[in-house]
Amino acid sequence: MKHTFSILSLAVMTAFAIPAMAQQKAKEKPAAASAEGVLATVNGKTIPQGRADIMVRNQIAQGQQDGEQLRNAVREELIRREVLTQAAATKGLDKNAALMHQADLARQAVLIQAYLQEYVRANPVSEATVKAEYDKVKAGLGDKEYKARHILVKTEDKAKEIIGKLQVGEKFEDLAKDSEDPGSKDRGGDLGWSAPAQYVKPFSDALTKLEKGKFTPQPIRTDFGYHVIKLEDVRDLKVPPFEEAKAQIAQRLEQQTIAAHVNELRQKASVK
Template structure:
């Protein structure tokens, strides 16, 4: 009986190992919408507009988008709609198809406006969405060392510990020590970073800020991908609940946009249910279909 080892060890006269040919990839099913083909080339071109973790996911998203567009354009043509492309700014304008789709949706899709009661209900149910951001005024001393250089990291930590010991002896010397030791451009301002909001810095730095009280500096050097930091919190400005009147228009816009997106998805679902579509399955509840 011939084994896999026997096969892979078979040598051709020229001394080359005999390797089985790679199987051809399975052909993709043809995608059509009421008989109109969406070619693979069209999908690959469209895929550039659909970032994804894998090429296959980008291809699938692009295919769905093109099928939806074709559905809408066909319906606009069936209804005999015409539309003049609008300017989009910076010298750009809608394509003829974009204009047709816009005209169709303006005519066929309607969504309720958000009244004051709906806006207030959303505001009361989501209070954390409507707080001003907590801000931190902080300064630091950076001992730079790339994350992959363990020797430099150890040296930077030792230097940080030494300066931290000096700081404990003379807490008012932070600006002077920053000017002398920090590898950050902020050294020229005594290490001051100004006001920082959530996400303004790397996560480790951000976390350390939340543990400090105004006037306090970090009890240990804080490690980040940039090196080690001695951090001092100068001031904390706590966020406050924003009055409903300040956010009412924003809430109304959010609610109306969400309602309109759901209405468009439902309309696309109706068109898809009536159409003959091959080579792809549409999920009209999928967000990307409504882009």
């Protein structure tokens, strides 16, 4: 397969992509020995071999096959980039303050990603922690899920007016067109299947007390406004087994760990 790259795609890829160590170890060729070598010299300016090694690693991690074609394509791309960089410098763009700020931001992004990856490796989320979180979430969801519709309005009087119309036989789906909830109004107020824990408490409390096919006789107030809720059906909740859910839970816990660490560093920083 022929390897072709655009200037822009490779620039973005090499500025921000730092493949996972597990992906690299299986596929990459050692780069340490050639990191100080020279890939090419363009108008007297050298291109480090290490730059090409990084680009090749990134491509291999994304599924490209290593080989002479890939390495030649990377070499040519780096030469083109150097030619363009030199052309930009002749126009004084390397002294443009706004562009230099963009370059600083790109450099920061690479360093931050590398730092956070190293932090995660040094502070892994254990499987026991993931399992405990899974059990907690599972217990919080309960054993039933509910298929509901709702109409959200701004005032209690408007909600009572809607309830009155429902009581005389008007269709819930038609009245939902006046709902303040843009995510469900065009679907007749349909919220799909959800466990009660996924709703705010006043809403879930009212929902679980309803009989199938019934709507709330009084408006339900939440921080979003006033709801008229209709319960359409109830079924047993099927929670994915731990083996299926653990990767997603581990990722979420990892993100929480990173957020807590960043917040800790921010709190300790001296800012004037």
